[in-house]
Amino acid sequence: MNIFTRFGQFLLMIRGMFTRPENIRMYWKELMHQCSELGIGSLGIVSIISLFIGAVSTVQTAYQFVSPIIPRSVIAQIVRDSVILEFAPTITCIVLAGVVGSKISSELGNMRVSEQIDALEMMGINTKAYLILPKIIAAMITIPLLVIIAMTLGIWGGRFVGDVTGILPHEIYDRGLVESFVPYNVTFALTKAYTFSFIITAIPAYFGYNVRGGALEIGRASTTAVVVSCVIILLADYILAQVLL
Amino acid sequence: MITINNIEKGFDGRPVIDKVSAEFETGKCNLIIGASGSGKTVLMKCLVGLITPDAGEIGYDGESFTNMDAENRKIMRSKIGMLFQGSALFDSMTVEQNIMFPLDMFTRGTRAEKQKRVDEVLDRVNLSGAHKKYPAEISGGMKKRVGIARAIVLNPQYLFCDEPNSGLDPQTSLVIDRLIKEITTDYNITTVVNTHDMNSVMEIGDRILYMFEGHKEWEGTNKEIIFSKNERLNNFIFASEFLKDAKDMRMLEVRGKIDNNRNMDELLK
Numbered sequence: 151m152n153i154f155t156r157f158g159q160f161l162l163m164i165r166g167m168f169t170r171p172e173n174i175r176m177y178w179k180e181l182m183h184q185c186s187e188l189g190i191g192s193l194g195i196v197s198i199i200s201l202f203i204g205a206v207s208t209v210q211t212a213y214q215f216v217s218p219i220i221p222r223s224v225i226a227q228i229v230r231d232s233v234i235l236e237f238a239p240t241i242t243c244i245v246l247a248g249v250v251g252s253k254i255s256s257e258l259g260n261m262r263v264s265e266q267i268d269a270l271e272m273m274g275i276n277t278k279a280y281l282i283l284p285k286i287i288a289a290m291i292t293i294p295l296l297v298i299i300a301m302t303l304g305i306w307g308g309r310f311v312g313d314v315t316g317i318l319p320h321e322i323y324d325r326g327l328v329e330s331f332v333p334y335n336v337t338f339a340l341t342k343a344y345t346f347s348f349i350i351t352a353i354p355a356y357f358g359y360n361v362r363g364g365a366l367e368i369g370r371a372s373t374t375a376v377v378v379s380c381v382i383i384l385l386a387d388y389i390l391a392q393v394l395l
Numbered sequence: 396m397i398t399i400n401n402i403e404k405g406f407d408g409r410p411v412i413d414k415v416s417a418e419f420e421t422g423k424c425n426l427i428i429g430a431s432g433s434g435k436t437v438l439m440k441c442l443v444g445l446i447t448p449d450a451g452e453i454g455y456d457g458e459s460f461t462n463m464d465a466e467n468r469k470i471m472r473s474k475i476g477m478l479f480q481g482s483a484l485f486d487s488m489t490v491e492q493n494i495m496f497p498l499d500m501f502t503r504g505t506r507a508e509k510q511k512r513v514d515e516v517l518d519r520v521n522l523s524g525a526h527k528k529y530p531a532e533i534s535g536g537m538k539k540r541v542g543i544a545r546a547i548v549l550n551p552q553y554l555f556c557d558e559p560n561s562g563l564d565p566q567t568s569l570v571i572d573r574l575i576k577e578i579t580t581d582y583n584i585t586t587v588v589n590t591h592d593m594n595s596v597m598e599i600g601d602r603i604l605y606m607f608e609g610h611k612e613w614e615g616t617n618k619e620i621i622f623s624k625n626e627r628l629n630n631f632i633f634a635s636e637f638l639k640d641a642k643d644m645r646m647l648e649v650r651g652k653i654d655n656n657r658n659m660d661e662l663l664k
Contacts, residue, residue: 172469173500265483268445269545273497274472 160356166278167286181284188250188285188351189292193299195249196242200300203237204229204307212317225318226308226326231335233304239339240387242300243346246293247379251354254285255375258358259368267359282355286348293347294340301339338394345390346383353379396421397442397553397585402451404437411437412448413609421585424576424599428591429606430631435589436480436557438606442587443475443555444468455553473501476546478556482538484530484545490517491526494545501549516544520574536567540574547578554578556588560595572598593632596620605631621645 171177207229215225258281261267270277305327312318354375361371397419404412412434419425427435440446442453444460453460455471463471484493491513498509517523520540530538539559546554556575560568576599579586588595596603600617605628613620613628621642623629633639 176500260486264481264486265479266485269477269479269483269485271445272443272472272475272477273500274469275500 156356159360160352163278163282163356163359164352166276167283169276169279171279172275177280177284180280181288184284184288185292187253188288189296192246192249192292192296195245196296196300197303199242199245200233200238200303201307201310203241204233204304204309205311207232207237207304208308208312208317208323209315212312221326222318223322223326223329225312226323227329229308230305230327230331233308234301234335234339236387238300238304239297239342239346240383242297243293243343243350243383244380246296247346247350247354247383248376250289251350251376251379252372253354254351255354255358255372256368258282258355259361259371262359262361263364263368278359282352282359285355286351289347289351290344293350294343297339297343301336338390341394342387342390345386349382349386350379353382396456397425397587398452398454399438399442400452400454402438402441402453403449404434404441404446405449411609412441414451415606415609415611416451417604417611417614419585419587420602422580422583423586423601424579425585425587425602425604426596426600427587427589427604427606428596428600428631429612430591433606434609435591435606439555439557439587439589443477444472473549474552476549476551476554478539478542478546478554478559480558480561482530482535482542484538484541486530488529489526490522490528490530490533490541493530493541494548497545497549512548516548519547519578520544535562536564536571539563539571543571543574543578547582550582552584554584554586556586556590558589558591560590560592565594568592568594569598575599591631596632607631 208225211225211228212222215222258267261281267277267281270280309320309323309327312323313320354372357371357375357378358368361367398417399419400416402412402415403410415434415438427438429435437446441448448461451461455474458471460468460471484490485496488496494513494516495509498504498512502509504512513526514523517525520543522537522540522544525533525537525541530541533541543556543559554575559571559575563571572595575586575588578584588599590596597617597620600620603613603615603617603620604611605613605625607627613623613625615623620628620632629642633642
């Protein structure tokens with residue numbers, strides 16, 4: 151199957167999601183369930199990664215800044231902008247592509263192979279709308295929130311490590327954080343977060359939903375879904391940076 | 396009654412169903428039998444609309460299912476219940492939640508009314524105490540019974556069972572067969588069962604359609620099948636030497652050439 155056929159199938163899947171829900175309450179329940187699964191379920195890993203990214207950024211930036219001419223508060227500015235512009239949205243979403251993407255792909259793949267999707271279709275339920283759309287909407291609600299949390303924790307991690315190790319006292323760090331701050335950067339980061347949250351749910355859903363075969367194919371679909379999602383996230387990252395900055 | 400007329404289906408240019416026509420009567424267990432790969436499951440999936448046939452007509456009580464738009468197809472599907480080969484229960488839900496799911500999705504009754512209906516169908520399939528169990532915690536036979544309960548919870552007019560006895564021991568298979576038969580007659584529904592279990596054929600096969608390499612090879616009742624002269628059918632149902640001998644013996648009994656009350660101990664001496 152070539153890339154154009156797959157892309158066509160993907161577009162048809164997206165189009166097929168938009169029909170009148172059979173029972174709005176059941177869809178809402180599923181959406182809330184997915185918000186909890188995708189959002190709250192990923193909070194732990196996102197927090198750990200963000201804290202360490204912020205901490206490592208501070209240490210490495212300070213290590214490279216040997217000139218006494220450059221004020222130390224610039225370290226905080228660099229950490230802030232790197233975390234907001236790149237680390238929080240992109241790295242978080244690449245990690246989530248692994249965590250959430252493989253979960254979605256294997257869940258749907260298993261449902262397909264064990265005929266659970268057929269059982270839902272038999273009941274007259276639009277499985278694309280009931281199984282895939284709530285996941286995408288839940289991701290678009292929760293992942294930008296996770297990115298905001300990642301920004302906060304990343305910046306705080308940098309501040310904490312700077313202070314504890316004595317690299318950068320928190321008074322200087324705090325001053326650096328507000329210097330030359332561009333609010334548009336947050337808008338740009340959130341635009342990326344929305345784009346990536348669609349990618350990391352829709353692509354694994356496509357691969358999982360279209361699994362044919364058994365356990366081996368589910369595993370293969372999961373791996374392909376994560377790899378393709380990561381590559382497309384990086385491609386989208388570049389395109390968005392080129393277009394919006 | 397379900398009628399199919401010249402159904403054809405192929406995959407990658409290879410025909411899997413070749414101009415099959417049949418009628419499945421209401422209030423009867425209609426069996427589709429055949430060896431693995433003979434096209435039984437594909438035919439059933441065509442019947443319920445999970446696979447679109449390449450050609451032919453499918454009609455449910457005079458209404459053409461083939462030409463139905465998506466909205467009417469949804470309505471028609473609410474009248475269909477299906478038991479899948481692997482039961483297809485939702486892993487993350489308990490037995491009760493599995494059966495409650497179609498009620499929650501398609502009915503507007505109160506919680507108590509829905510619970511009453513769930514209790515009724517679980518009682519009907521003799522699983523009254525299994526409400527809170529997860530599919531992973533119950534046996535294969537129980538899974539099939541939960542699958543049947545879920546299939547009948549919305550009072551369907553048509554029931555499809557894809558290999559209901561696969562992976563079950565003969566005793567449990569008999570329980571499932573009898574349950575399907577009882578449900579069919581009690582609710583007067585049209586039941587179509589895919590199977591290659593000869594016990595099922597003899598136990599519940601009111602009408603039998605034998606498929607061979609994608610086409611209809613033979614059609615009849617469980618009374619007729621034993622005397623059929625169709626060689627392919629005989630090769631399929633009397634696959635082992637033991638069964639061939641048993642059939643020959645039965646023929647001789649029926650023709651009065653041997654005493655059907657003979658003492659086997661005497662014969663074995």
